[in-house]
Amino acid sequence: xxxxxxxxxNKKVGxxxxxxxxxxxxxxxxxVHQVLVxxxxxxxxxxxxxxGRGEVSGGGKKPYKQKHTGRARAGSTRSPIWKGGGVSHGxxxxxxxxxxxxxxxxxxxxxxxLSKKLTDGEMYVIDSLEFNARKTKDVAAMLKKFxxxxxxxxxxxxxxxxxxxxxxxxxxxxxxxxxxxxxxQSVMLHKHVIFENEAVKELATAK
Numbered sequence: 001x002x003x004x005x006x007x008x009x010n011k012k013v014g015x016x017x018x019x020x021x022x023x024x025x026x027x028x029x030x031x032v033h034q035v036l037v038x039x040x041x042x043x044x045x046x047x048x049x050x051x052g053r054g055e056v057s058g059g060g061k062k063p064y065k066q067k068h069t070g071r072a073r074a075g076s077t078r079s080p081i082w083k084g085g086g087v088s089h090g091x092x093x094x095x096x097x098x099x100x101x102x103x104x105x106x107x108x109x110x111x112x113x114l115s116k117k118l119t120d121g122e123m124y125v126i127d128s129l130e131f132n133a134r135k136t137k138d139v140a141a142m143l144k145k146f147x148x149x150x151x152x153x154x155x156x157x158x159x160x161x162x163x164x165x166x167x168x169x170x171x172x173x174x175x176x177x178x179x180x181x182x183x184x185q186s187v188m189l190h191k192h193v194i195f196e197n198e199a200v201k202e203l204a205t206a207k
Contacts, residue, residue, distance in 0.1 A: 003118070005197060007127050010145040016125055016197055019204035023118050025111035032184060035109035038099040039185040046097075050090025053078040059085070109184040114193070122192045129155060129196045131163040139168040147192070150174075154190035156182055158198035179203060 001024055002015040018024075053059075059078035066073055080088040117123040124146065131138050143150060152173040157164055165176050177186055179199045187193055195203075 003123070003125055005125050005127055008129075008142045008145075010142075013127055016200060018118070018200060022111045022203060023115050025108070025115045027116050027119075028108065028112045031105065032109045032112050032188070035101055035105055035184050036188065038101045039183065041097045041099045044097040046091075046093055046095050048091040049093045050087035052088075052090065053080060053086030056084065056086050106183065110182065110187065113184045113187045117187065117193050123195065124192070125195045125197055125200055127197050129157055129161055129164045129194075131167045134163050134166045136167055136170050139164070139174075140171060143171075143174075146194075152189075152191040154186055154193045156193060156195045156199045158196050158202055161196070 001018045001020045003018050004012050005014045005016045007013050053076070056078050059076040059082075063074050063077050064071070074082070076082075077085060079085045114123070140150070143153065150171065150173060153175070155164060155168060155174070155176045156179060157176065158179055160178060161176070168174050168176055173190075175186065175190065179202045182203070
């Protein structure tokens with residue numbers, strides 16, 4: 001399985017091999033959905049938290065005497081029926097939304113979405129993503145040679161490519177990731193994926 005190899009000028013300079021076990025996978029929407037739900041659940045934070053009667057302040061003293069007041073008995077103003085009291089059965093900070101997915105599922109979902117990008121013509125491989133000047137305009141100029149307007153792009157580098165990160169980090173809708181951090185969620189969040197040639201070779205052996 002091969003794909004055309006381009007340089008930064010959007011000129012074809014040859015072809016490169018793609019690992020068939022990854023880019024030849026079948027589209028599996030059920031698996032991709034399950035993995036994406038797990039990724040989002042694992043990133044979810046507990047925002048809504050209510051304090052119970054044991055967590056609110058005050059209320060240590062009995063508000064009024066037990067009898068002969070004409071009112072219902074009350075032992076503390078921290079009771080849920082009092083204004084400023086605790087909340088009954090409210091959301092707790094200890095909630096855990098995380099979901100477990102194994103490595104086989106992660107790699108299967110990644111292979112599925114990468115194969116879909118390849119089939120849909122939304123994946124490119126460039127011989128090198130190194131930029132000597134480390135200027136945003138250099139990356140922006142390169143993208144204009146591939147797309148008519150600034151696209152939603154995920155760059156995948158083979159190593160910690162600081163020149164790419166420093167050059168592209170200020171461009172809207174552009175994300176840079178290392179091959180070891182690539183996952184199905186990051187691929188699905190972007191319209192196009194641009195691989196560095198070395199990153200494609202490392203993908204087959206990545207754990």
